[in-house]
Amino acid sequence: MNNMDNPTNLTTFKTAFDVKQWIKAQAKSLGFADCGFLSVHHPLFAQQLEQLQRWLDKGFEGQLKFMHNNHHLRAHPEQLVEGAKTILSVRMDYLTQTPTPRAITDDDFPNQGIIARYARGRDYHKTMRGRLKQLALQIEAMLPQWRHLDLGSDAAFVFRPFSDSAPIFERPIADAAGLGWTGKHTLLLNKQAGSFFVLGELFISLELPDDKPVEAHCGSCSACIDICPTQAIVAPYKLNAAACISYLTIEHKGSIDIKYRRAIGNRVFGCDDCQLICPWNRYAKVTTVDDFAPRHHLDCSSLLDLWQWTEADFMSNTEGSPLRRTGYVSFLRNIAIGLGNAVPDEKVIHKLESKLAIYGDMLDEHIRWAIKEQRSKLYSM
Known part of the structure; x- marks a missing residue:
């Protein structure tokens, strides 16, 4: 048995890194393809707000007027969930059949009504938030095992799951947390999984170290x-x-x-x-x-x-x-x-x-x- 499967063994969790590895394993057991960690105080939020404003100034948002609102929460996610210190970024694959790459496109079926692949089944938002809540409850159950570590968990545990449901820089968070890199189409790309996945976030009150971003691999491709x-x-x-x-x-x-x-x-x-x-x-x-x-x-x-x-x-x-x-x-x-x-x-x-x-x-x-x-x-x- 892997020691990480034995939550009663305090020597298993010697550092915050061990805690992160345990959380990542639980996330994958719940159907998430990957999980990364980022501080709510990461400098990317101020940088992203500047980029967002330049984007809005060009009128690229169309009728998405909500993009003009709640900028203070986008720049300061710690204000979105009081007591939150770390954001868990997760991704969930959604393809039910691998497409033929770079060959057959949806234009090859002109009489067929094409629905984006993520939208052909149930609304993923509820699934995502439900499983993130399960992950949070599993983390909460483990808190007694982590008391010997300095994770800022002395106060009551706070968590809140999100999935495209709040003013959050979702893709930049996933990028910074190492789930992939931002492609030229502005979607997240992963070297082992492409881009057919959806993203979600879990804000928690534990203080865990950031993951590192990965190198971009788009090269000269357009x-x-x-x-x-x-x-x-x-x-x-x-x-x-x-x-x-x-x-x-x-x-x-x-x-x-x-x-x-x-x-x-x-x-x-x-x-x-x-x-x-x-x-x-x-x-x-x-x-x-x-x-x-x-x-x-x-x-x-x-x-x-x-x-x-x-x-x-x-x-x-x-x-x-x-x-x-x-x-x-x-x-x-x-x-x-x-x-x-x-x-x-x-x-x-x-x-x-x-x-x-x-x-x-x-x-x-x-x-x-x-x-x-x-x-x-x-x-x-």
Whole structure:
């Protein structure tokens, strides 16, 4: 038996490093692929706030107005959770099937409605926070075994889990904590696992030493920049979110600019192109977490099948799903764009016409655009 498996042996935990190793082992047993540590007082927070302000000054946030709020909490995460001293950064793989790297893209299936791979199963946020809470409770149960160490744990143990649910510099924290490096597409990359994973944080009141960041390995590669359908990656490490298909199909409300519609193709919720092309994703891992398994055939549904969902179907099929975020009418808007970009077919035009003058001017605008695109392609055949 490994001594780290025996929590009653005080000699096992001689340093804070031993405690960290035990926590990392527990994190992996809960389904997290990796775990890193960072102080709430790390200098990166002030640096990131300056970068965020420059990004906002360019108007890259689009309708994400919340990015202008709570800057004091982003810069001072210790104020987010009173008593917190260390942030545990974790990542969780979400692929259920390893994609064919740098070859088959989502454009190869023009009549299929493409849902970003992280969103095909249950909403990961609850799963992430639930497992982080389990990890926190396991840590709390071990505190008596660590009293001989100076971890600042004399007061009552404080913890709070997060997953995209607070003003936190999530990706920079994971970067600084050694979970990977920031790629040119602004997503985190890991040398052994690519980028198909989600991130979460656990704030705790123990004082544990920081992990070290890893070296970046993008080199001269620009594949993610070159393939972006809307050219949203305006330069290495600079993303214009307002032009990103993930933003446009999920966060953006109202009409989508005509200049982006053909580029959106058949993507109805999110976009994985910059990840699919990345050479590091040849090492992407398949998840061990059942919640990411696709539901309601969201990994292989045709655009017409999705178009025929009623609002009741949408509410039923997206219960506990990230797709709820976009709302039914915006979901139809995205599918209408996809149908406009699909292989021309009179049946598609007929189905598009069936939803005119029902859900308002915004959707009608996109339906009429799609019909025009379909007819243009039919007439040119």
